[in-house]
Amino acid sequence: xASLCFAHPILGAHETSPGHPERPERYGAxxxxxxxxxxxxxxxxxxxxxxxxxxxxxxxxxxxxAAHEAAGARGLVQxxxxxxxxxxxxxxxxxxxxxxxAAVDAAITGxxxxxxxxxxxxxxxxxxxxxxxxxxxxxVAVAALHALEVHGLERVxxxxxxxxxxxxxxxxxxREPRLFFASVHQDxxxxxxxxxHERGAHGNIRNAPLPPATRGRDWREAVxxxxxxxxxxxxxxxxxxxxxxxxxAADPLAxxxxxEDDYAWAGARLGRLARGLKVPAxxxxxxxxxxxxxLAAAAAAFAGALAQA
Numbered sequence: 001x002a003s004l005c006f007a008h009p010i011l012g013a014h015e016t017s018p019g020h021p022e023r024p025e026r027y028g029a030x031x032x033x034x035x036x037x038x039x040x041x042x043x044x045x046x047x048x049x050x051x052x053x054x055x056x057x058x059x060x061x062x063x064x065x066a067a068h069e070a071a072g073a074r075g076l077v078q079x080x081x082x083x084x085x086x087x088x089x090x091x092x093x094x095x096x097x098x099x100x101x102a103a104v105d106a107a108i109t110g111x112x113x114x115x116x117x118x119x120x121x122x123x124x125x126x127x128x129x130x131x132x133x134x135x136x137x138x139x140v141a142v143a144a145l146h147a148l149e150v151h152g153l154e155r156v157x158x159x160x161x162x163x164x165x166x167x168x169x170x171x172x173x174x175r176e177p178r179l180f181f182a183s184v185h186q187d188x189x190x191x192x193x194x195x196x197h198e199r200g201a202h203g204n205i206r207n208a209p210l211p212p213a214t215r216g217r218d219w220r221e222a223v224x225x226x227x228x229x230x231x232x233x234x235x236x237x238x239x240x241x242x243x244x245x246x247x248x249a250a251d252p253l254a255x256x257x258x259x260e261d262d263y264a265w266a267g268a269r270l271g272r273l274a275r276g277l278k279v280p281a282x283x284x285x286x287x288x289x290x291x292x293x294x295l296a297a298a299a300a301a302f303a304g305a306l307a308q309a
Contacts, residue, residue: 012024093123119285
């Protein structure tokens with residue numbers, strides 16, 4: 001059984017402003033690193049609009065449509081202080097979500113030992129009604145609700161290891177009791193959400209905020225003690241991972257001090273968690289990671305360990 005990587009050239013074509021940290025080169029760095037770990041390349045299809053509407057409001061998707069039309073005329077459109085769209089961006093966002101859906105399908109049907117989506121733009125900050133933090137469509141939330149609604153799973157868990165809190169995914173979990181959301185992230189840091197006391201109306205949220213300068217040992221302990229037990233108690237039928245690599249010590253947007261060994265540990269530990277729960281293969285989506293060499297090294301370490309767990 002192969003490990004699969006879902007990707008498409010349009011994911012590397014999504015445009016941002018000059019000097020923006022979420023730049024096209026991130027796609028190639030992550031993709032090459034994961035393929036070098038033995039993952040087989042598969043094309044990320046376009047997500048259907050209905051799949052995105054399980055997470056986002058019609059107004060949100062209409063706003064993206066209007067921005068896409070404006071980008072076709074002007075080249076680039078700024079949607080908020082951090083988030084941009086160009087002529088390729090809307091297709092890229094729908095293919096990132098579509099790749100996540102295809103990865104879920106492959107995992108559930110037993111076609112993949114592990115799956116990685118080279119998603120760009122990232123998605124975990126996108127709220128049901130708003131773009132945010134480089135993100136247009138919340139791909140991991142779309143994939144989770146696809147697993148619940150199309151495949152009929154009863155419970156799905158998302159574990160977010162990006163250094164920034166996945167506020168958009170948490171917003172989806174707030175209204176969907178079948179979705180468990182667990183996040184380890186730096187605090188204080190953008191977007192300023194994800195406090196430890198936040199459990200959600202359904203008790204299906206766990207946050208492990210950690211201070212700047214957190215090293216690998218403390219990060220691993222927080223994942224193990226604060227998040228994984230809660231996920232096991234939830235007894236999900238599937239595990240999705242928002243795999244951000246911006247906690248690396250070399251990353252310019254945060255102050256964690258993680259290295260490739262920490263991401264290898266995370267891949268192995270989350271792979272073992274999925275197998276211990278006897279659920280389909282784990283599905284990971286690229287989120288953050290903005291220093292190219294660090295992104296490549298961390299993605300390779302994580303994806304390789306995830307496939308071998």
